[in-house]
Each structure stands twice: as structure tokens, then as C-alpha cells.
Amino acid sequence: MDDETVGRPGSGDTSSVAGVGRADIHLHTNLGDGWISPARLVQIATDRQLAVIAVTDHDHVEGARRVEELLARRDSPVQMITGVEVSTRQGHLLGLFVERAPRPLRPVEESIDAIKEQGGLVVVPHPLGTLVPSLSRRKIDALLTAGYEIDGIEIYNPSPANASRRDAVRAANEEWGLAEIGASDAHFWQHVGAGYTRFAGSTPDDLRRAILDRTGRAGGQEHRPARLNPAAYVAQCAWSWFVDPPRRMIRRHRASRSEHQVRRG
Template identity: 35%
Template sequence: MISNKRNHNDQTMEKTSSHKTTRHPLKQMTPQQAFHAGKHGKADIHMHSTYSDGCATIQQILDHVQNNTTLDVIAITDHDVIEGALRARDFWSKGSYRFDFIVGEEVTTKEGHLLGLFIEKSVPSGLSMERSIDLIHEQGGMAVIAHPLHRLFRHSCQREVMDRIHAAKDVWFDGIETWNASFCGIYANRVAMRTNREIYHLPELGNSDAHALNSIGSGMTWFEGKNAVDLRKTVEAGLTAAGGKLWDVQDYFQWMRHRVSKQGREARKTRSEVQVA
């Protein structure tokens, strides 16, 4: 699906222009500010399960979100595989969960990680950023740049790529993570916020990038409404706000224990089998 990028960007810039003058260039919005601004919905749409390199199963994630968070919308975005998210949607649709669910994937492009949201088919890894974005848009999905501008993380999209997409006429990012709660955001969040607010003016999202249950909800996106449709409308209007906290130390320990444990090895073997099948 190729659309008119100029119209898309112009509309977003018009709707976010007031935000540019009121937001500090290096600060995320607080929960109190989000609430008073009418952004009552809370979403975390970047997290991982045992279908990639996360600690928790699909069912554990759904139960944790239901019982231990106040999130209104989540997405499971495993690395280069969509089967876990599709299975999670099946579980979610048969349950009585109070939150809404989005199918997603974290795509490994040649030039950084990219979130594909509201998709139905996996986007292959190893493609150019432009081709990956197009494959997401062709499904009617949204392409959100994940944890950008980290100088040391090889899967973080850098300025030259973002500048190239920004200058293109027929390809675009639908949003940008300006708050990532993992190690990817420790210093890069401030860089992403400042750069986006000065140059790109993309809708801002905050996410946990959770690999352990307790990390879920540490980063979040505030939006107007309560469900996935409302979230998408708020992103498209450029009215989302990003914020949260960074992972706790125990979250790193849990993730690393999982990766070196027998359970972790078995999960990685299962993931490899799924990707080959």
C-alpha cells in the first residue's frame, strides 16, 4: 500500500505543532500530565515471549498483564516471528481479558529493528528499511522505529537511515520509540526525544521492550481512549505521549538466567524450529 507521504506528514506535523512548543525537548510526559491532557489509555506494544528471546510464555504474559498491570492495550512483538503473537490473539479472543491485543513483530532490517503492528503476516528479516516498511504498510499495518539512535547497539537505527526515510516521498515511519525501558534506552531515549522533536516530528511511543514479566509496563504510551482502535487513531493524529521508567536490575538477572538455563536453551531450540517450519 503506497500512500501520499507528504499529506501524511503534513497532517501529523499540524497536530503535533502545539506539542512541540509545550514539551521540554529532553523530558517524557508524566502520568499526571498525560491524565490531565486527556490521555487516559495506557499501552505497551513492544515485548517478547519465549517464541523469541523472552522469559515468559504467551499465557504467562496474558495472565500477568491481566492481574498485575493497568495496561489497556498490549502487543507481543517477537523477533522475526509472528506465530507467538497470532497464538496469543487466539488465547486472548477466547478469554475475558480486560485489555485489548495487537499482533506485532520486531523485524530485523539491514539497518536496525522495526516494529510492525496491526499485521497478519511475518516480515522477513534482512531486508532494507524501505522494503520492510512497505511490507508492513501493504498489510495495513503501522511501522514504528524501535530504540533508535543508540550508538553502540548494532540493531538501533541511526541518523543517516532516519534522514533518508524522512526525505523520501513514498515511504515513512508511522511512529518512533522515544522511550524504551531496556538497556537500549539508557542514554538513547534522550537523544531520540530531542532529535525527533527538533527534526522528524513523528508520533512518539513508549514501550517496555520487556523480556521478563516484571518489565511489562515499565515503558508505555499514553493515548486518548481505551482500546487498540483508539490507540491507532491517537498515533495517526500525532497525539500520543511516551514515558515510564527503565528496567529494574532484577529484570536483567531474570532474563540472563533464562538465557543460560535449560529452559532458555529449549525455548531457543523451539524458536529455531518454528522459524524453519
């Protein structure tokens, strides 16, 4: 499956290879630190003919639940994976096929275990990055040496967090042998599908199999992602720094209180 065989994201084209699906499994909504409403995300993913998406807001699955509800109501052909981007002490981590978000700000080892206990898959987003909290090569080496199961790694992520380290990540993965993941890390609707994973089939189960079998391929690098006004990025960063963190704290407090009430009951 060569890059040229897959239509440009957002152009309305689909893969010219029969039986090949495109999945964007790193997406953020405005229930997290993104600027994409769940309804807009459903619309864009449908228009861009993505087979599978995963909503991966930071440390909660509320955005994923909302998008899932809207997809069902719209009867969209897009299928969804519940995901989460976990804030660990050593960097961010994606959990796919999860039911709940692991507690944040724990060692990455505990976060991997929490994802695996749910039957989820572990993907390293924007590896080796310096602009956002990311796992270093030394840490990934140590995790693999210690036997922690990492399923995939973002080979292509069009965000600035990944661009400068892309060649180093590809070289490192020749040793690691992890599943190749392409994903947009979209915080704006214009970037949905700008990075994607190509896989045989069209369903979440097909994608899961491709990740486990290491048969998927990262796509998107053949086209430059949409450029936005710099003011949009500044505004989104402010949202990420000043609006989303307090909401996460409120969510954690509510979850902790609910757990305490369950234990008392």
C-alpha cells in the same frame, strides 16, 4: 496528560484522567527470545490494567496468536494488536497491526513496504541504540527524505539498549515529528508495562488513531523499572543467542516450504 496523572505500572493503579488508556506495544514471549509465557503475559497485562498490548516477537507472529487466543478465552479487558519485530539489514523495526511477519534480513526499505502492504504501522524501536541492531539517525533521516513512511519512534524504552540515547532521540524527533511511543521491550514479566504509550480511548483503533494523529505520549520514565538479578539477564541473552535463532530458522524453512507447495498446487 502529564506523567504524574498516570498510575505506576504494576501498582494496580489506573490513569486518573478519564478516557486515557495505556498501551505497551513492544513485548516478547518465550515463543521468541523473551522469558514470559503467553499465559503469564496475559495475567500481568490484566493485573496491571493495560488497555492495549502488542506482542512483537522477532520475525514471527506465533506468540501474538497464542496471546490473542488466551485473552479471548479469559475474557480479559486487555485488547491486543498483532505485531512483529523485524530483523532488517540496517536494524530492528516494529510492525503493528499486521497479519504476518515480513521476511527477515532484507533492506529496511523492503521491510517498511511489507508492513505497509498489510495496512500496518511502522515504529522504530530503541532508535540510535548500540547494544542491539538499531536504526541510526543517518538511516532514519535518509528514509524520511526518500519518502518512506515511519509512523512512530520509541521515545521511552527502559531497556539498556535505549537509555544512553534517550536525550538524542528526543532532540532528533523535534525535527522528525514522529508519533511518541513508550514501550517496555519487556523480555521478563517484571518489566511488562514499565514503558507505555498514553492515548485517548481504550481500544486498538483508538491507539492507531493516536499514533497517526501524533497525539499519544510516552510514559514510564517517572518510575525506575524493576531490577533483576544479573544472572537473569545473562540467561536471557544466552536464550536469545543460542536457542531462539535456530527456532527462527526452522520457522523460515517451514514457511518457505509451505509457500513452495502453494505455488506448485
